[in-house]
Amino acid sequence: MEYEIIVVGGGHAGCEAAIAAAKMQHKVAMITSNKKMIAHMPCNPSIGGPAKGIVVREIDALGGVMGKVADQTNIQMKMLNLSKGPAVWSLRAQADVIEYPKRMIEILENQENLSIIEAFVDKLVVKDNKIHGVLLADGREIKAKKVVLTTGTYMHSHILVGHTKKEGGPGGQPTKASLSNNLRELGINLFRLKTGTPARVKRDSIDFTKTTPQPGDSIKRNFSFDNISANKNIQELCYLTYTNKETHEIINNNIDKSAMYSGLIEGKGPRYCPSIEDKLVRFSDKERHQIFLEPESLHTDSIYLQGLSTSLPNDIQNQFIRTVPGLERCEIIKYGYAIEYDAIIPTELWPSLETKKISGLFSAGQINGTSGYEEAAGQGLIAGINAALQIENKESLILSRDEAYIGVLIDDLVTKGTDEPYRLLTSRAEYRLLLRHDNADLRLRKIGHEIGLISDEQYIEFQKKCATINEYIEKIKTIKITTKIKINEYLSNIGSSKLKDGISLYDLMKRPELSYKNAIDLLKIMQEYEIYTRIKLDNVKEEIQQQIEIQIKYDGYIRKAKNQVDRIKQLEKKKIPQNIDYNLVPNLALEARQKLKEIQPITLGQASRVSGVNPVDISMLSIYIKNR
Missing domain, CATH: 1.10.10.1800 (tRNA uridine 5-carboxymethylaminomethyl modification enzyme MnmG/GidA)
Incomplete structure (x- = not known):
């Protein structure tokens, strides 16, 4: 079999990458180990939130699908931060974890030029540092001009609870180490990361009178700018409750039994979405922590305990969960666990999300060290677009930091790297007044039309x-x-x-x-x-x-921000030759020389954002390029 583009993985990054490339009239194969797990939500049943909701709007403005599917399948919509300025407004949807993947699979199956193959990818087919396809676990070779890796948290992953560790990905799905090993053999550097999920409890076993209702908005809201995909404005209630002194005592007394603190976990967990154990250690002065009770679907009675992610043994989970007001008699449907997996060090990538060491190989999503469905989908869209543009011999789409949160996300990853699951925050964007929820189409719809994703x-x-x-x-x-x-x-x-x-x-x-x-x-x-x-x-x-x-x-304020952008853009316009030898640039600091060799920035603007490179180094580099 032969395709133009292969997308490995069917998560949120894989869906956007495959659909975008196919809409751009390229023959695409999505390879996933289990078709039923496409667009699965193994963790928080929501789309959007601070900064993330703006990413979903940007995906829609460019011609992606996440926003439309969220509009069609949500069970609550709410605009956050309305009491503040528009720079931080952000839409959040409580998603139906059954309907969302179901709708996404329908879109994939009806998309022209797109095939779905159920299989494990064992190895990449690489010749002379150029991708030529993939080798499946059953021995079949599938050829392609470009490959996009979107394996999420399934690459050589382990599920951890207490002192137990077993192979497996989210939802207990099978995992393999062969692709990780193959990437290392090809010279691509990987690192271990950790994430986790809380328990789910039965709705009828919760005493909601001890909690505070958290309603959605009375106004009908959409992620999509096309306004053709809105749901029936269903507004299921979420609820707020808190941990307490008793909860904290049980957890602290058993902290050594947590996979997080027993030495069992190698990888680093997410700073901005920590486990309850991590919260108690890092914020020991806090008397309580918020817990949101969130319905997962209209088709089930499962309630997600947002804020109680844990890797403590099941018997300890039974104890501390039932100390939370409203959950004293709760019936636990599914216990929390931690998951550890392999990811690519993101500084191995160009801003196009193509790997530096293997031509034609792209990666997107949690494999690049990010957390969150929205960050994954935004990367997947860009990787799919750029794989298609490369086949067409066109310039890659690289969104700048003043154009999109997606641009901030990718620039942070490939320029600064990360040593923990990266989460997008409004504070990471220096031009957030320009990158608002309301104007994503004004910023990006023209680009979407030019590349063929907007009709x-x-x-x-x-x-x-x-x-x-x-x-x-x-x-x-x-x-x-x-x-x-x-x-x-x-x-x-x-x-x-x-x-x-x-x-x-x-x-x-x-x-x-x-x-x-x-x-x-x-x-x-x-x-x-x-x-x-x-x-x-x-x-x-x-x-x-x-x-x-x-x-x-x-x-x-907007004019002031745009003037700042115009000044910075002068550095972004100055390209750094690909064959530059930083050893020949006089008066560069040693750290700057080392970091520039590692990151290989493509413009002076990107070079100025590399950690360890200061303004004097940029001046020396600019003079050298000009003289050369």
Whole structure:
């Protein structure tokens, strides 16, 4: 058998990579050990959250599928951080763990140019440091021009509970060490990482009267910009409870029985999603920790205990879980466990997610040292796109740090590396005011159309939206609000200071307390005086109203951020020759020389972000390149 692109793995990265490459008219094979586990959610049953929700919007803006599937299969939607500025707004969906994979498999099966093969990949077929395909465990060889590895946490993985350790991946699925061994033989450096999952308990065994309900939003919300895939606005309740002194005593008294602290685990766990044991050790001064009770599906009675990830023995789990208010008589359906697995050191990759040592081999997702479904899907989309673009002899798609959170994620991985499962946070983005939930399509939809993942029809609708936003902003600039008595009465009633002189509605809307809806009311008051009677502001969708309000209110801050980007972009434009010998660059610090050799940055901008490289080193490198 022969394909253009092989995607190894059927997780969230694999799904995006395979669908993107197939939509770009390339013959693709997805190879997965178990078709039923495609798009499986072995851990938290959610999509989105801080920073991650913006990644899902970016995936949709580029033409990926995660956002649409989440819209179609969620059981709760909620916008987080609405009390703060738009730079940190982020949508989160409680996903149905049965319906989500089911819908994703339907999309894969109906995608032209895409085949699904159930098999284990034993080895890569590599000749002269170039990929030629894969060798399956049953001895079959499948040829391909490009291969994308998206093995998640299944590469040479072990499940750990207490002092026990056994081979297996998430959900107890089989795993193999052969691919890990093969990658090492090919010179690709790997490292061990650890993650984990909490217990699940039976819904009917929980006393919810001792917990605090956490409802979704009453407003219907979507990840997708196309608004064709919204669910029926189901809003299942989640619940909040807390650990307590008794919980902590049981865990602390048995800490030596945890796989995390018994010396059984080699790999490092996620800093920003720690086990309950890790929380108690690192935050010993805290009297309690939040626990969210989250329904996994409308089809089951399983409740996920968010915040209680553990690798303690089952009998200890029985004890400490039942000290949590509401869980005193809970029936445990599935116990928590830790999982350890092999990952590629991400500095082994180019920003395109192609490996530096093997041409045509890409990797994406948790195999690159990340945590989370969203980070995996974002990488998978980029890896699939770049594998296809490389076949077409086109330049790789590399999103910059000011264009997308996906760009921040990949740049952090390939430039700085990681020694623990990397989680995307809003604080990692220096231009987060530019990388908002509301404007992902304005940033990325044109790119999606250019590479062939956004249809002409979708792009025409997008262009109409852009035109409407610009048209209404210009209208608002022409409206002058005067010191009429009714105007000042209205402003006073909404807690805004009265006008002493006339002011444009555009400038007035910059006041923090004024919204687009207030602008509509102010215009109507002006029209009572038969002024601006032909102008309307209320005949556009709410999402466009919100976009107009944000662009006006934060105009100065946005322009300032864009000016900073323009200055930095000068370094990003300066390419570093691939054949550069850093030993010949005079006056480079020894650490900088070593790090630059390892990372092999492609621009001066990327070089400036390498740990251990300082501004003087960049100046010396810039002079050397210019003189050369």
